[in-house]
Amino acid sequence: MASQARVDSGSTIERVFVGQASSLANGFIAHDSLFFANCACECGEACAVFAGPHTVSMHKSTLLIGGMFSFFNAGSGTNESNHLYKLGPVHHGIMERGCKTASNAYITWPAHIGPFTLVAGSHTSHPDTTELPYSYLMERKGKSLLIPAANLKTSGTIRDILKWGKRDRRSSDIERLDLINYDALNPLITWRVYQAINTLDRCEADPEYPLTRNFTIEYHALRRGRELYALAADYFMGESVVNKLLSLDFDSAVPVEQQLKPEYSGLDQWIDLAGLIVPRKKVGFIIDDIVNGTINSLEGIVERLKMLYDNYEAMKWSFVVNNLSKCYSKKLETMTLHDFIAIAKRWSESIAAISKFRNHDAMKDYSESMKVGFGVDSDGQNVEADFIAVRGLPEQDPNVDEMNRHYDIALKNATTAIKRLEKALGI
Numbered sequence: 001m002a003s004q005a006r007v008d009s010g011s012t013i014e015r016v017f018v019g020q021a022s023s024l025a026n027g028f029i030a031h032d033s034l035f036f037a038n039c040a041c042e043c044g045e046a047c048a049v050f051a052g053p054h055t056v057s058m059h060k061s062t063l064l065i066g067g068m069f070s071f072f073n074a075g076s077g078t079n080e081s082n083h084l085y086k087l088g089p090v091h092h093g094i095m096e097r098g099c100k101t102a103s104n105a106y107i108t109w110p111a112h113i114g115p116f117t118l119v120a121g122s123h124t125s126h127p128d129t130t131e132l133p134y135s136y137l138m139e140r141k142g143k144s145l146l147i148p149a150a151n152l153k154t155s156g157t158i159r160d161i162l163k164w165g166k167r168d169r170r171s172s173d174i175e176r177l178d179l180i181n182y183d184a185l186n187p188l189i190t191w192r193v194y195q196a197i198n199t200l201d202r203c204e205a206d207p208e209y210p211l212t213r214n215f216t217i218e219y220h221a222l223r224r225g226r227e228l229y230a231l232a233a234d235y236f237m238g239e240s241v242v243n244k245l246l247s248l249d250f251d252s253a254v255p256v257e258q259q260l261k262p263e264y265s266g267l268d269q270w271i272d273l274a275g276l277i278v279p280r281k282k283v284g285f286i287i288d289d290i291v292n293g294t295i296n297s298l299e300g301i302v303e304r305l306k307m308l309y310d311n312y313e314a315m316k317w318s319f320v321v322n323n324l325s326k327c328y329s330k331k332l333e334t335m336t337l338h339d340f341i342a343i344a345k346r347w348s349e350s351i352a353a354i355s356k357f358r359n360h361d362a363m364k365d366y367s368e369s370m371k372v373g374f375g376v377d378s379d380g381q382n383v384e385a386d387f388i389a390v391r392g393l394p395e396q397d398p399n400v401d402e403m404n405r406h407y408d409i410a411l412k413n414a415t416t417a418i419k420r421l422e423k424a425l426g427i
Contacts, residue, residue, distance in 0.1 A: 001017075001018045002017075002018065002019050002020040002022075002037075002177060003020050003021075003170075003174050004020055004021040004169065004170060004171065004174070005018040005019065005020065005021065005022050005023070006018075006022070006023045006024070006025065007023075007024045007025070008025055009025040009026045009027065009042075010026065010027045011024045011025055011026070011027060011028045011029070011030075012027075012028075012029045012030075013029075013030045013031070014030075014031040014032075015031055015032045015033075016030050016031065016032070016033050016034070016035070017033075017034045017035065018035050018039075019034075019035050019036040019037045019038075019039065019053075019177070019178060020036075020037045020038075020170050020174070020176065020177055020178060021037055021038050021168070021169035021170045021171075022035045022036070022037060022038060022039040022040070022041075023039070023040050023041070023042075024039075024041050024042075025041075025042050026042040026043050027042070027043055028041045028042050028043060028044060028045070028046075028057075029044075029045045029046070030045065030046040030047070030049070031046075031047060031048075032047065032048045033046045033047070033048060033049040033050070033051065034049070034050050034051060035049075035051045035055065036051060036052050036053050036055075036178050036274055036275070037053045037054075037168070037170060037176070037177070037178035037180065037275075038053050038054045038167060038168055038169055038170070038178075038180075039051050039053070039054065039055045039056065040056050040057075040058065041055070041056070041057045041058070042057070042058050042059075043057075043058065043059055043060040043062070044057045044058075044059060044060060044061070044062030044063060044064070044074070045062070045063045045064070045065075046063075046064045046065070047063070047064070047065040047066070048065060048066050048082075048092075049064045049065065049066070049067055049068075049069070050067070050068040050069070050274075051064070051069050051070075051072070052068070052069060052070030052071065052072075052097075052274035052275055053070060053071065053178055053180050053274065053275040054070070054071045054072075054164050054167065054275075055069045055070065055071070055072045055074075056072065056073045056074065057074040057078070058074075059074070059075070059076035059077065059078075060076070061076065061077045061079075062074050062075075062076060062077060062078045062079070063078070063079045063080065064078070064080065065080050065081070065082055066080065066082030066089065066091060066092040066093065066109055067080055067092060067093045067094065067095060067109065068092070068093070068094045068095070069095050069099070070095075070096065070097045070098075070272065070274055070275060071097045071098045071099075071160075071164060071275075072095055072098075072099050072100070073099075073100045073101070073160075074100075074101050075100065075101045075102045075103045075104070075105055076103045076104070077103050077104040077105075078101040078103075078104075078105050078106075079104075079105075079106045079107075080093060080106070080107045080108070080109055081106075081107075081108045081109060082109045084108070091109040091110045092109055092110060093107060093109040093110055093111040093112065093113075094111075094112045094113065095113045095117075095119075096112075096113060096114055096115040096117075096130075096133075096272065097115045097116070097189075097272055097275075098115050098116035098117075098157075098160065098161075098184075099113050099115070099116065099117050099118075099119065100117075100118050100119070101118075101119045101120070102118065102119065102120035102121070105119045105120055105121065105122075105123075106121075106122040106123065106124075107119065107123045108123065108124040108125075108126065109126075110126050111123065111126050111127050111128065112127075112128045112129070112130050113127070113129050113130075113137065114129040114130045114131065114132055114133040114134075114135065114192065115133040115134070115188075115189055115192065115272075116133050116134045116151050116157060116189075117129060117132075117133065117134070117135045117136070117137055117151065118135075118136050118137070118150075118151055119137045120136070120137070120138050120139065121138055121139025121140075122139050122142075123137065123139065123144045125143065125144055125214040125215070126214050127144045127146070127213065127214045127215040128213045128214060128215075129146055129213065129215065130192075131192065131195045131196055131199040131213075132146060132148045132149075132196045132199060132200075132225075133189060133192045133193065133196065134148075134149050134150070134151040134152045134157070134193075134228075134229075134232065135147055135148050135149060135150055135151060135225075136150040136151060137215070140216075143215075143216055144214065144215040144216065145215065145216050145217070145218070146210070146215045146216070146217050147217075147218075147221050147225075148196065148200060148217065148221060148222070148224075148225030148228075148229070149196070149224070149225040149226075149228035149229050149232070150225075150228075152228045152229075152231070152232055152354070152357070153228065153354075153357040153358065153360075153361055154358065154361050155358045155359070155361040155362035155399070155400075155403060156361075157358070158358055158403050158406065159399055159402075159403065161182075161184040162402055162403070162406060164182055165182045168180070178274075178275055179273075179275065179276040179305055179306065179309040180275040180276070181275060181276055181277040181309070181312060183277065183312075183316075185232065185235060185236040185239065186236075186270070186277045186316070187267075187270045187277065187279075187315075187316055187319040187320075188270035188271065188272055188277050189236075190232075190233055190236040190237070190319075190323075191268065191269065191270055191319075193229050193232050193233045193236070194233060194323070194326065196225070196229045197226055197229050197230065197233070200222050200225050200226045200229070201226070203217055203222055204219075204222050207219070231350055231353055231354065233327060234327065234346065234347070234350045235347070235350045235351070235354060237320060237323065237324075237327045237328075237343075237347075238343055238344070238346060238347025238350055238414075239347060239410065240316060240317065240320040241320065241340065241343050241344070241347070242343075242344050242347055242413050242414050242417045243413070244260070244317055244320070245340060245344070245417040245420065245421065246413060246416065246417055246420070248260070248420075250420065250423075250424045256337070256424070260321075260332060261321075261332070262314070262317050262318035262321045262322075263314045263315075263317075263318065264279075264314065264315050264318040265318060265322075266281060266322075267279040267281060267282070267315055267318045267319055267322070268319065268322055268323075269281070270319070271283060273305075276305065276308070276309060277312065278305075278308045278309075278312075278315075279308075279315055279319075282308055282315070283308075286301065286304050286305070289304075328343060337421050337424060337425050338425070340417075340421055341418055341421045341422065344414045344417045344418045344421070345414070345418065347410075347414050348411055348414045348415075351407050351410045351411055351414070352411075354407075355403075355404070355407040358403060359400070359403070359404070362394070362397075362399070362400050362403065363394060365391075366391070366394045370387075371383055371384070371387045374386040374387040374390065375387070
């Protein structure tokens with residue numbers, strides 16, 4: 001057990017690591033498993049599980065087995081199978097950062113579920129949705145149906161993203177052993193988003209392609225998915241460019257063009273090391289140094305990983321610069337301050353579009369269908385009064401308020417960046 005870890009209330013663990021500020025409680029049973037920082041598991045069971053940061057399982061009849069998870073939320077009755085009654089329990093699966101399961105979701109391993117995907121129903125065909133993040137994976141007539149990018153529009157997605165950092169229960173006075181990056185639209189996810197656009201193009205050209213990944217996509221969902229992925233890529237790139245512009249010193253003797261040049265190069269492919277978002281190339285260098293003996297201690301490995309953690313923003317900017325031409329059809333060397341103003345304005349439009357989608361989704365919790373069960377002994381007028389008394393008004397909802405505040409700050413940053421650029425241009 002690491003510092004601030006808690007195991008109590010009748011929980012049973014055997015050959016288990018419990019990470020910093022993680023809690024196993026209320027009869028949770030686990031063996032041969034790893035739970036890293038800020039996990040919270042109750043009532044259910046885990047067997048041979050690699051639980052990355054913020055893995056949550058709070059219900060009875062929930063079995064996590066033979067899988068790797070991170071920022072994961074298991075719905076009640078979630079279950080996986082790693083035994084196909086052939087060569088024994090040798091199969092495993094991966095659910096990448098931010099995945100969720102609906103109640104009674106079931107997956108037969110092996111399977112690989114892409115980031116921020118909602119899984120509902122039963123899936124026995126071993127789907128691989130790595131190339132299509134932010135999706136819904138549903139069961140339709142016994143088959144796995146994927147709705148690409150559907151999770152980009154939901155209020156629950158932004159709610160999760162905003163809450164994780166706040167739920168870091170590790171005290172500030174201890175050394176934080178897990179290096180956790182809470183950046184949601186990071187280079188890894190954006191790289192996957194670019195992959196997703198290409199994958200949907202391929203699916204349109206070859207309708208049989210999804211079957212090679214053991215799921216189906218309805219044709220009408222391809223275009224909509226492509227539009228949403230393009231919006232996500234636009235959002236990440238715009239946010240990164242605006243944040244970089246806000247960090248520039250226009251009064252410095254160092255030319256703006258020089259300040260914009262990246263410190264690194266060749267960092268297109270990224271991976272998620274259980275919460276630490278890093279370039280694949282940099283991890284390869286660490287592995288090489290372990291093999292050749294340059295790094296010969298655990299402390300040496302930790303030191304190198306911390307260097308990657310500390311240099312994330314600089315390395316992310318390298319990724320952004322490498323992808324400017326893909327998103328804006330221009331390379332950094334040919335871009336002017338006018339181009340950056342256009343990017344900031346375009347980002348404002350992306351913010352407004354995503355905010356509209358997620359606000360519309362959030363308002364569903366205030367629709368007429370959600371008022372069923374209120375005012376049980378009264379007429380329609382009192383139903384409304386009872387609903388407002390219990391749930392309040394949407395403009396008073398703390399989740400809606402936080403979501404709107406998040407987008408308001410983003411819009412304010414875009415406006416500030418535009419004003420700074422216009423001042424530099426004498427406009």
